[in-house]
Amino acid sequence: MERVSRVSRLRGPGGPELFDLPREAREVAPGAVHVPDWLSTQEQAELVAQCRGWSRGDHRMRHYTTSTGGVMSVQSTVLGRTWELPWAPTISSPERGAAAGEPKSPRPASGDRRAAAEGSTPDDEAAVGQRLPEALWHLGRRGVAAAYGEEAPEASSFEPTTALVNYYDASARMGQHQDLDEAGPEPIVSLSLGDSCIFRLGNTESRGRPYQDIVLRSGDLFVFGRQSRWAFHGVPAIRPGTGDPALGLRHGGRLNITIRSNVPGKPGRGPQVQRKRAMAADATGGDRR
Numbered sequence: 256m257e258r259v260s261r262v263s264r265l266r267g268p269g270g271p272e273l274f275d276l277p278r279e280a281r282e283v284a285p286g287a288v289h290v291p292d293w294l295s296t297q298e299q300a301e302l303v304a305q306c307r308g309w310s311r312g313d314h315r316m317r318h319y320t321t322s323t324g325g326v327m328s329v330q331s332t333v334l335g336r337t338w339e340l341p342w343a344p345t346i347s348s349p350e351r352g353a354a355a356g357e358p359k360s361p362r363p364a365s366g367d368r369r370a371a372a373e374g375s376t377p378d379d380e381a382a383v384g385q386r387l388p389e390a391l392w393h394l395g396r397r398g399v400a401a402a403y404g405e406e407a408p409e410a411s412s413f414e415p416t417t418a419l420v421n422y423y424d425a426s427a428r429m430g431q432h433q434d435l436d437e438a439g440p441e442p443i444v445s446l447s448l449g450d451s452c453i454f455r456l457g458n459t460e461s462r463g464r465p466y467q468d469i470v471l472r473s474g475d476l477f478v479f480g481r482q483s484r485w486a487f488h489g490v491p492a493i494r495p496g497t498g499d500p501a502l503g504l505r506h507g508g509r510l511n512i513t514i515r516s517n518v519p520g521k522p523g524r525g526p527q528v529q530r531k532r533a534m535a536a537d538a539t540g541g542d543r544r
């Protein structure tokens with residue numbers, strides 16, 4: 256793992272914080288690496304703009320339902336190859352989940368979608384299908400190399416296929432869960448944009464203790480694979496107003512992008528997913544995953 260010391264440009268509610276605190280890249284648990292300030296402000300702003308372009312039409316953000324029918328407080332969209340699982344969004348049935356939460360914008364007819372894509376980049380077009388935008392493929396690869404080192408086997412073997420983009424408004428949260436939808440064991444590459452959050456990284460056995468709370472700020476990279484690939488994790492809180500308005504998140508909030516490898520013919524541990532999601536929903540009042 257590279258050990259890079261960077262100085263954060265922290266913001267507090269209403270403006271920059273008073274102090275610049277050095278934060279170091281750190282393996283917080285075996286296989287779980289936090290690299291603060293990995294993306295420059297410009298890269299972050301570009302990614303926010305790209306996410307806006309990608310999350311249109313069939314890929315618009317929406318509140319998905321958990322398997323028990325609870326509505327997630329987080330809004331999400333999937334780019335690239337989707338999962339063949341009951342909860343997962345599909346391109347051919349874009350209304351899945353709509354009953355759980357009214358879409359933010361009406362679904363455009365296919366002609367409208369072409370119009371919406373005008374002025375968009377080739378990556379925007381890619382996201383309309385099941386191909387992962389190239390920019391995210393590269394970020395996935397770079398992220399693994401930054402976390403585990405250029406020489407790590409995963410730095411060349413990781414084949415990103417899928418990105419889950421989550422939007423958290425000030426009150427959104429995500430309950431403790433495992434990312435079981437991919438067969439694994441490829442790592443999960445997570446990028447944070449906008450407001451800071453508390454990211455809770457737990458153990459692989461249960462949603463409870465031991466866990467540690469890590470502050471993820473805009474531009475941070477977090478990779479969890481290897482022994483932490485099946486660790487329970489979640490986002491118990493957002494810190495509203497801490498994001499830099501220059502990123503272009505018009506209503507504030509936090510964007511999270513997890514870049515994953517979802518191998519066809521190797522569906523995740525489906526039945527387990529259902530159970531685990533149900534557990535998480537039940538234990539948190541059913542409004543978040």
Ligand SMILES: O=C(O)CCC(=O)C(=O)O
Pocket residue numbers: 419421429434445454488489490511513
């Ligand atoms: O928002 C985050 O940092 C975590 C998201 C997550 O765990 C997920 O989408 O599965």
Ligand SMILES: [Fe+2]
Pocket residue numbers: 432433434488
């Ligand atoms: Fe997750």
